[in-house]
Amino acid sequence: MSARANTLLLGAAALIIAAPLVLNPAGQFGGTDDAASQVVESSNPGYEKWTAPFWQPSKEIEGLLFALQAAFGAGLLGYVIGRRHGRRDK
Amino acid sequence: MHIMEGFLPAGHAVAWTCISAPFVVAGARSLKRILAERPEARLNIAASAGFTFVLSALKLPSVTGSCSHPTGTALGAMQFGPGIMAVIGAIVLLFQGLLLAHGGLSTMGANVFSMAIAGPWVAYGVWTLAGRLGAPVAVAVFLSAFLGDLATYVVTSAQLAAAFPDAESGFVGAFAKFGGIFAITQLPLAVAEGLVTVVVMNALSSRTPRIEGAKA
Numbered sequence: 218m219s220a221r222a223n224t225l226l227l228g229a230a231a232l233i234i235a236a237p238l239v240l241n242p243a244g245q246f247g248g249t250d251d252a253a254s255q256v257v258e259s260s261n262p263g264y265e266k267w268t269a270p271f272w273q274p275s276k277e278i279e280g281l282l283f284a285l286q287a288a289f290g291a292g293l294l295g296y297v298i299g300r301r302h303g304r305r306d307k
Numbered sequence: 308m309h310i311m312e313g314f315l316p317a318g319h320a321v322a323w324t325c326i327s328a329p330f331v332v333a334g335a336r337s338l339k340r341i342l343a344e345r346p347e348a349r350l351n352i353a354a355s356a357g358f359t360f361v362l363s364a365l366k367l368p369s370v371t372g373s374c375s376h377p378t379g380t381a382l383g384a385m386q387f388g389p390g391i392m393a394v395i396g397a398i399v400l401l402f403q404g405l406l407l408a409h410g411g412l413s414t415m416g417a418n419v420f421s422m423a424i425a426g427p428w429v430a431y432g433v434w435t436l437a438g439r440l441g442a443p444v445a446v447a448v449f450l451s452a453f454l455g456d457l458a459t460y461v462v463t464s465a466q467l468a469a470a471f472p473d474a475e476s477g478f479v480g481a482f483a484k485f486g487g488i489f490a491i492t493q494l495p496l497a498v499a500e501g502l503v504t505v506v507v508m509n510a511l512s513s514r515t516p517r518i519e520g521a522k523a
Contacts, residue, residue, distance in 0.1 A: 267313055
């Protein structure tokens, strides 16, 4: 596939991700995990959580760890694609 | 798509762990065999793992006004079969469960089943079927990633519905409720994941002689 097709595909993906912010500016954009947890709590008031996370990072530290996870993955992916590219150019 | 720590009754948590564990063990064996037989596969396995790490760290906005993340598990499943993704997905979920309090240890079995087993198996099945039907590679990759991603969230909805059936409408009613949270949010995100996976698959395969097992 051509570079042009790749650009189009990535552009379309970016649009899909950006669109909600424009179309639904009033949205809370909370996590679905939390939304589901709230549904469980409200529809099953008798249910008692029997475990809890033994460690809960603060918002800032959570951001840091998510960034690290993404950076690690992107680095790995970029390394491999870069190597493949380099091999062809040799 | 994580079920949060403590949000599965103990019986369900244990059951999902028992169901998932054999898949992870079989996946580890499969991974070992692939690495021994085809050392050159190392790079693309690393890329597949990297893809899953990145995508599952990205919490993206959806039209429903809430955020969710893609899974990225189809890329590896298409190239190396769904087995190895059970291992890679479990590692990602362990990272998020232990360090980020996203998901949790008690719900690990259920989360591994939805993201690291069901998703990759659906992705692999769609990829194989599309290949047999003669679909163009790009279309097959897109459908595989799209449906694999969506399957993860449908399974999560079913897991929660099984644990918390609706008082009146039972499993079906609860499934519709949780599906409304997870699957609807995920629809556009799964499309985006499908598109990005086509690009990455392209980047990984077009510059090499041939990815083993991929019909590129």
